[in-house]
Amino acid sequence: MSRGSRELLGIFTHLDALLQAIHQLRDAGYRDAGVFSPVPRHEVEEALSRGPGPVRHFTLIGAILGATTGFVLTIATSLHYPLITGGKPIVSIPPFLVIVFELTILFGALATILGMLLNIRLPRLKLRPDYDPRFSEDRFGLWVRCQEDQIEAAQRILHSCRADEVSMVSLEEKRPRLRRAGRFILGVLVILLGVVVALAYLLPRLPTTSDMARQPSIKPQEHPLLPPPNSVPVQGKERRMELLEASEKLRNPVKATPASVEHGRESFQIYCTPCHGPDAKGKGPIAKKLKTPPDNLTEESAVEQTDGYVYTVIGQGGTTMPPQAEGLPPRDRWDVVNYLRGLQREAGAR
């Protein structure tokens, strides 16, 4: 709307008169005109001959965007987390089409609503100055914008078409600041939304892996989680201890009963003899192949160590010795210690 233009408003009771006025105004070259109507009428729409509205383009673009999003989403997520399901290929279009279809409809519908709101300038916080409550009851209103010098001709046309009233409307409409703020907020929101949508492709790129070796559970030969501090394990989980600390703090909770010694012997023969030998002198069958020979456990240096120290070495391993906690639960380890003490006594006696 240019600066020098004014608006005329004609009020009509009859549809025919209104349509006649529209046609005459159009023929006289007035383009910028519109109608307030209490009921939707196709004739008015035809007479104004606005042509097909622009909303359909919103719909089309929204739908195409939806279809694209659907394809990208399904294919990208499948490729980034390639799990074969039901023996189908990773990218299998038939089920993806369901998502594509849904997103096409969703985006198309949302774009339609958005396009509609944008094109009819909703929400409108303030009524137009030329609005009259009767337009919601039983009257039609025809507004037409014209230059100063056209006003009289337009007035004549409106009168000749049996308008009930013809009035001039002042259009000095100051845009309320609130509305500008509202638009600003809306704009920021739209941009934010756009950024979120634009970055959404990062979502499927979150670090995921299909390699089953990489998982949070415990691996073979790995130490389990720590027990509570200052606790002495007899069963279950235990923590890795410094040998010094172990020799100071751990006391053998298992008495060297014949049953314990006998059970210790069995375990010793299974886990220890291959390297240390049946008499614990470090001459087991594997010993020859090792660069660092296994310790002779009947020597003074070994005999001197506390039970806790020996126990911890069995569980955690030594310089080259592998940890045996996997096969020997704490109770068994104490049994082995008890049995080993017997062996040492035997060797010392000899």
Place this chain on the structure above:
Amino acid sequence: MSYQERRGELPVTPRLLPRGLLRLLWVLLGAGVLTFLLEATGPNRLRAWQIFLVNFLFWSGMAQGGLVFAAVYDVVRARWGGAVKHLAQGLGAFLPVSFVLFFLLLAGRQVLFPWVNQPIPEKQAWLNTPFLFARDGIGLSILYGLGLASLYYSLRVDLGRSVTHRGDSLPRISALFSRGWRGLEEEQRRSRRVLAILLPIFLFTYATVFSLIGFDLVMALDPSWYSTLFGAYFFVSSFYLGLAAIAIIAVLARRRLGLEEQIGRRQFHDLGKLIFGFCLVAGDFFWSQFVVIWYGNLPEETAYLILRGYEMPWAPLTWTVLLVSFIIPFLLLLSRRVKESPRTLLPIALLILIGMWIERYILVVPSLWHRTGLPLGWIELLITGGFLAAVALSYSAFLSAFPVPPVSGVSHRSAGLPRSDEPGRSSYTER
């Protein structure tokens, strides 16, 4: 002047088909019937019977589609195209013929239905000749009966209005329709009351009976195969091809019968939207079956699709159907301008119809034909031509008995202003 007095004294409405074309159609019909009679017992009897079944399904579906369209139009109280509705109703004229043809299948059951000679023990309680023909026969007689009854009540008013408002002449058959005439107002009220009950029942029956027909006459041709949704797909796709046929008739009849005022841009737009919508619905019903079969990947289910989609000679036809009946119409009908113009709507609707005929062919024939080569030659062409002629002749008989009424339903008047002469304007005025 009363309804009865006006009879026979006013100008004749234009014929839909010129005399020469009518003669040609009779020749086609004769040739079709003759071919069928000659081949149905000879060495080519499988070819004759299977193409008979294809055409029976296709043209009956189209005729039903026309009536369903008219019923839906009335049930939703549409007002956008009374003339289109009337033209659609005309397709129903083929139904009595179709009813007779259904019982003709009884004679070809040995050739057509594999379970007649090799019954499947588990399914014998359902797939046996007396029960199948009894249930389908009863179903069809209820469906066709309801269809024709609704046609009667709808046409009675239209005809009466044509005569009282425009002064059309009345052909002989309409004596039936003017018997006991109680005046337009009273008749309208009665017909509205009757149709309000009849039409919903009719639509429900259509879905039920056509599902049954789909299961019995198409799915059971391959008795080891099953798809629960097949019946629904069958009646939806029948409606889809019915809509395409209505669009073709609307384009052709518009010029011929001078209906430019009643069928314009807006009506074509609406028809185009309907076709577009049902293109999606029919495609969706196909897809819903396909995805389940694809996912399950069970041999007894996939065999049906593999035979049609990947094996010669059927594969090219199947992919043609997908392209011609679904993908191309979908893409083209997105455009508003394409929907609005009869010049573009006609070829698209024709394409859909051809595609749907091939689709019926591909549903039926691969189940039965186990020899080499594609059974598509003169026999098929002539019998199909016969069916086309039968439908066209019954349609033309309908239109000469029931001319398009001046205004069916009240529509808005387009301003009453002599503004433009563009053909698409829908400005009906009560004459």
